[in-house]
Structures are given as C-alpha cells and as structure tokens.
Amino acid sequence: MIITRSKWGIGLIAFFTAISLALVLNFTGDYTPPKYKISAENVVEIKEDVELDSYGFNVIDAEVEEGRVKRNQSLYLILSDIDVTPQTIYEINRKSKGVFESNRVKPGQRYIVYRDAESSKAYRLILHSDALDYVIFEWKNAINVSIGQKEVTKQIVEASGVITSSLYESLVEQDKNILIANRLSEIFAWQIDFFRLYPGDHYKLIYEKQFVDGKPYGIGEILAAQFEHNDITYDAYYFEGEKSEGFYDSEGNGVQKALLKAPFKFSQRISSSFNRNRFHPVLKRRLPHTGVDYAAPTGTPVLSVGDGQVTEAQYRGANGNIVKIRHNGTYTTAYLHLNGFARGITPGTKVRQGQVIGYVGKTGRVTGVHLHYMIYKNGQPVNPLTIDLPPSKAIDESERSEFENVMKRLKEQMEEVKDQENVASALSTD
C-alpha cells in the first residue's frame, strides 16, 4: 500500500510510473506489464493541509478557547471548571510531579483549552507561565504533562535619537524599548558617563527585535551602535568569533574597558568630588578627599566597577564597612561606609564587573548616607571622574579579516539610519 500526503503525491507517482514504463520499453524492446499496477483504489490519501496551531496541535476537529487564571483559582479549579473528573485531576496532579508545581498558579496567567468539536469535551489544557514558557496537560487517552516553549523570531531593526534630558526619556519619546537604553549604556559605559549626557548628544543603532506570536518580545543582540557625545563619535560593532566576542570599534579595539565609569546602575548625585585640599566637615581640619562621594539612598546596590578579587570586606574604623577589589596589577577600587555586604562578598571572592558587592549606608565617620568611592592606580588614589582608563583586548589577529567584513557591512547599514532630529525640535517649541 502506498501512502501519499497529498494530491501532488499521486501526480508524482503517476509521473514516475510513466517514466519507468518508458525505460522498460526502451531497454528491453518489448513490454511486460508490471506485477503491481497503481490505481486510485490502493492509494490512501492523508488529509491535505493539516492545520496546526502555534503549539503544533491539530485544530481541525477542535474548539479552542483562551482564558486567564482568576484570583484564588487553582489548577484543580481550572480543570474542574472544564468538567474534568476529580479522578483525572488527581492523576494529572500526580503526573505533574517534577514537571510543574501545581501551587505555582498565579492570577492573570494565560491558558488555552482544547475541546473536541463534536462532543465539546475538553481534552487538553495549556497553561502559560510567561509569554514564552508553558505546560501542556493532556488527558484524552493517556494522561500526559509536558513543558513547551514558544518560538522567538527576530527582525533586524534600527533606532536613533537625540538626547534632550535623559537617554531613557529620549527612547520613551520614540516609543522604543527601554531595554535599549540599558544595553546602550552597558556598551558605552567605558567611554561615556551616561549620568552626564549633553543635550544634543545622539545615537543610532541596529538591533534584533524579538517576537513571540507576532507580538514584540524584548530585544536580542545589539549589532551596531553609534553614540555622539560631546562632539566625539563612538562606534561599537558586535562580533562573535572563535576567539573574540563582544563590541569592537571600527579599528577592532575592544570597546569595553577595564572599569565602569561609576559603581551604580542608575544615576546618583555626586555630593563631594576628589579634592586634595578639602577641609573635613567632621574633623574641622584640612584632609584630602581622595575619592568621590555619591549621595545615594540607603540600601542602593553598589556595583564592582570591574572584574577582580575582593581583598577586603570588613568594618574598619572611620571607613565603616569597606569593600576593596583588586582588578589587576594596576587598579584597585574601594567602596566605603556600606550599610552591608552583598551575599558571598568575603576576602578572596572573585567578582564580575557590574556585580552587586554591597549597599549604600552611613557606617564609620560620616555626616550622612553616602558612598565614598575610590580608585587606586599603582597604590595611589586617583580621581575616578577624570582618570583615563586603558582599553581592553582588541580583536584576535586571526579573526581580523572576518571582523572587518562584518564591521564594514554594519557600518554601511548604519550610514543609512537616519538621525532622529525631530525629537529635539519637537521639544524645543515651548
């Protein structure tokens, strides 16, 4: 018996039969009828164009309805509402062990019920934990509980903007994803102090926009970005090779430097700058202020400005709770007057750039809540706001030509992206 998926199949079989008949005639000179001939009777057709939904289920004979979990609605209640018997619910619950915690059902979660079109009996429930992940409960024949994930599709898109007050506001004006602001400030954290942008600074970028079920779902990789700050243009191109991965400028130098510009995720006001001749407000005498004070609220997370190793994490007199991190042979940073240390921050611990190491407080000899932040270069305190930090690793030489191809293509694409001058002009009409 020959099974074919569609009418095309029948056509193809007839075509090949004709060819083989022709071949038989050509090579043997005389015609012997084949033992089995193909006729419409012994061809079984499978239904054409099986319609699958976005979960991969056949919905031809199904009624599908959507709902949201209500307050105090458990999995038991959802299932009994669609007339699943208590015994079946008990079995579903038993089969869920290790796959799904039934006490994790929260109001607002999306679910989908599949019913038999003829009998209206429900036989499948899909419960979403978020836009992407879901659990499938099935009880038509055997009871089965499994997990699934929606497909994320990507589209390459562009964005550009002009800074008026903050990068965040500039992106909100354009209704772009706020995540872009975060990612841009991460890419350029080593060149630009995002807490001190200038009106008129502008940026462009090419990035991957993600979709689930045709609806926007966050952003993927930023492929290229350009930021013009204080009349200097910074470029970053994403490259992923065998040996190099990250953002590089058009020369192939790593964009990411050794240390972040500030030990915070969000802007914090500087209450006292680096000053070698400062009059100390508590001691009433001249005492150099060899760090920067940030007037951040109590409990604000403090980030390590670079990869490194904790060399000190303790209470030390006037310094209060202090964390010191050695980044390399040249640079060490210190964070003083902390309210407390982040979990696991002890001498010897390795930390990553951007990792939370402690929280702003007012321990030690202080007049108020603040973080005293210091950078030591070769053991000497230097001004964190003016220090010129060294560049990080460049592209590996073996991958330079590959990088240049990628970079040139992105650069050309970037030149096509229009500047968003209208944002600034729209706001300057008052």
Ligand SMILES: [Zn+2]
């Ligand atoms: Zn200070």
